Amino acid sequence: MSSVISNTAIPDTMRAVVVHGPEDYRLTELPVPTPGPGELLLKVGAVGVCASDLKCYHGAAKFWGDENRPAWAQTGITPGHEFVGTVVAAGDQGALDTRKVSLGDRxxxxxxxxxxECRYCLRGAYWMCGPHDMFGFRGFNGAMADYVLVPTRALTHPVDKDIAPQHAAFSEPLSCSMHAVERANIQLNDVVVVAGAGPIGLGVIAGARQKNPYQLIALDMSDDKLELARKAGADILxxxxxxxxxxxxxxLTEGYGADVYIEATGHPSAVSxxxxxxxxxxxxxxxSVFKDNVTVDWSIISDDKELNVLGAHxxxxxxxxxxxxxxxxxxxxxxxxxxQFPLERFQDALDLVGDSQGGSVKVSIVPSLS
Structure with a gap:
């Protein structure tokens, strides 16, 4: 007899986007997954479409750190890693108790x-995990679907149910941005420059604002995005x-230059x-996740300036x-x-993220939309 805990009717099947290869994603009818011991089932509220989703779609996102792995997401998997959802079922009571959540929580x-189990996880650096399984890319289905399964190993965080789902899903890119800010070790007298006022760059600006640097400067090619950067906390555009x-x-710095530069465009020219x-x-x-290789003059980093060059993941x-x-x-x-797009229009969502003239900032899929 099943020990699944739920207080709502869950259908047998669901809609889900499935990867068949580069530029071949298809909306499919699949069985709704059944949570096992320690697992949760979420009804997806919203899933953001990331630039890395688009680069994977085109088969060009080489961020696995392993040349033997394909550049695109794993075939047969459902994409979508920026998501929030409501807990509608649990494999057992322990799945709820361990995460300190209840049915109906977001x-x-x-x-x-x-x-x-790997060296990185055992040393506390779980985000650099050796196998590097990720929702929507490798190992686990993501949230471009009506429902998504949360495995026992996943990390979860409560989010207010009253916030719009697309806003709540922005917690993923914003957490990435704030990690980049932490890596920068911003000080009160610093002049900080953020390149890019897209979703990650805006999050970096918002996070850097919390550090209260002397000056916070935003760079972009769009006046509209720069105005958003101002609202997020930038002093100079x-x-x-x-x-x-x-x-x-x-x-602005008496000829010296900025103290901190955070690159969030993914364009090679922003590096130099x-x-x-x-x-x-x-x-x-x-x-950033770069589509193309980047070449720079390493003498600037070493002999000329002795820079601290840091990655963030x-x-x-x-x-x-x-x-x-x-x-x-x-x-x-x-x-x-x-x-925001309904699930049936996932392709439109991907295409808009790739359209530099489309006027979008953050694009999301909200399955409940029709």
Whole structure:
């Protein structure tokens, strides 16, 4: 006899997007998964569409760190790693008790599903887990579906049920942004430059604002996105199509350059831009998934400036403050979360993320929309 706990009727089948290969994602009818011991079943509230989703869709997101793995998401898997959902079933009471949740609660799940056995996990660096299974990419189905299964190894966080689902799902990119901010070790007298005012860049600006640096400068090619950057906390806005960012930053810093540069565009030109506008002994934080290889003059990093160059991956230990910031209502989330699509229009959502002229900032899929 099944020990599944639920207080609502759950259908036998659901809609789900399934990966068949690069540029071949299909909406399919699948059985609703049944949670086993320690597992939860969520009814998906919203799932954000990330630039990495798009790069995987086109077969160009080489972020696995293993050349033997394909550049696209695992065939047969359902994509979608930025999601929130409502707990509608549990494999047993322990699944609820362990996570301190009840049926009907809303939770967000971290992107990575750690193995908890590799060297990185055992040392506390779970976000660098060796197998690196992630919702929607490898190992576990994501949330471009009506329901998603939460395995026992996954990390979950409660989210206020009264927040719009697309706003609540923004907790994933915001946690990533806040991890990049933590890596930067921002000080009160720092001049901080953030390249890119897309979802990650806006989150970086919001997170950096919490550190209260002396000046917070946003760079982008869009005046509309720069206005959002101002609302998220930027002091100075630079449209790089009209101004030379390197010259302007040096003018603002008596010729020295910025203390911190956080790259959140994924465009190769933004890397050399950052190296050139940083002061000596400055800090460069990279948070992007690049489509193409990036080449820079490493002499700038070493002999010229002795820079601190740091990477940032996922959003470890940043989910609670990210969710708290969303719940505070201080972010202009109605203007950040610009487009929501029903599940049937997943392809339109992917295409809009790839359309630089489409006017979108954060695109989400909300399965309950019709």
């Amino acid at each position: 939770i967000a799940c971290e992107q990575i599903v750690p193995c908890w 630079i449209n790089i199509t009209r101004e030379d960012a390197v010259e302007r930053v040096k003018e 831009q950052g190296l050139n506008l940083l002061r000596k002994l400055g800090t460069f934080v990279e948070y 996922l959003g470890p230990n940043a989910w609670r403050p990210a969710i708290k910031l969303i719940e505070s209502g201080v972010l202009p989330l109605d203007e950040i979360c610009t487009h």
